[in-house]
Amino acid sequence: METILVVEDDAHIADILTYSLRRDGFTALHATTGAKALEYARTTYIDVVILDVMLPDTTGFELCKQLHLPIIMLTARDDITDKIVGLELGANDYITKPFDIREVLARVRVQLRKQTTVSPTIKLTEGIIIDILAHTVTKHNEVIALKPKEYDLLLLFAEHRNQVFTREAILDTVWDFDFEGGLRTVDVHVQRLRKKLGATIIDTVFGTGYKMA
Structure with a gap:
C-alpha cells in the first residue's frame, strides 16, 4: 500500500486530503510543520508528498530542497512565478487551491506510475x-x-x-x-x-x- 505524506497546516484541507486518500486505498500521513515532515521522511517510506507552500515554521520551497521525494506542491496562490520556483527546486507537480479532490488523486496516481516506469530504484x-x-x-x-x-x-x-x-x-x-x-x-x-x-x-x-x- 503506497504511503502519501500530506504537509498542510490547515486542518480542514488536511482532513479532506487524508480522508480521500485513505478512502482510495492509500496510507495517508499528516504533518502540520516542516519539522514533522522531515521526521516522517527520516523514519518512514514515503511514496509521494503533497506539500503546502505556506507552513508555520518554514516554506514548502525550503522543504522541497530537503525531502528528495516525489512532490506535488499545493498553494492558494495562482502565481506562475511560484510554480516555476517550486518546479525548479524539485517539485514534480503543482496544484492551486481551491482544488477538486479528484484531480489531486489523479495527480498522485500519475506520480506513482512514473515511479514504476523509470529505471528501477x-x-x-x-x-x-x-x-x-x-x-x-x-x-x-x-x-x-x-x-x-x-x-x-x-x-x-x-x-x-x-x-x-x-x-x-x-x-x-x-x-x-x-x-x-x-x-x-x-x-x-x-x-x-x-x-x-x-x-x-x-x-x-x-x-x-x-x-x-
Whole structure:
C-alpha cells in the first residue's frame, strides 16, 4: 500500500486530503510543520508528498530542497512565478487551491506510475536511493561508495523490508553456503552500512538478527 505524506497546516484541507486518500486505498500521513515532515521522511517510506507552500515554521520551497521525494506542491496562490520556483527546486507537480479532490488523486496516481516506469530504484529513508540498473547508492544525491557485499546486503534488506533475517540466513543469501567466515562477518558489514548510510538504516532484532523497517 503506497504511503502519501500530506504537509498542510490547515486542518480542514488536511482532513479532506487524508480522508480521500485513505478512502482510495492509500496510507495517508499528516504533518502540520516542516519539522514533522522531515521526521516522517527520516523514519518512514514515503511514496509521494503533497506539500503546502505556506507552513508555520518554514516554506514548502525550503522543504522541497530537503525531502528528495516525489512532490506535488499545493498553494492558494495562482502565481506562475511560484510554480516555476517550486518546479525548479524539485517539485514534480503543482496544484492551486481551491482544488477538486479528484484531480489531486489523479495527480498522485500519475506520480506513482512514473515511479514504476523509470529505471528501477528503491527509495529509503534519509534520502537514500538504490539504483539497481546503475548498481549505485546515493544519499541526498551524493554517491556512497559501497563494497560489493555491502551493496548486496543493503539490497537484501531493502527488497524485504520488515522481514527479520538471522545471521545464518544472511550468510547463506548474500555470501553462499561455502563461505568459511563466521557470523561476525554479518555484524561487521551491518556496522559499515550504518556508518556510511546512518545508524538507523538497519535495525537490530535482539536475539534473532536484523531487519530494515
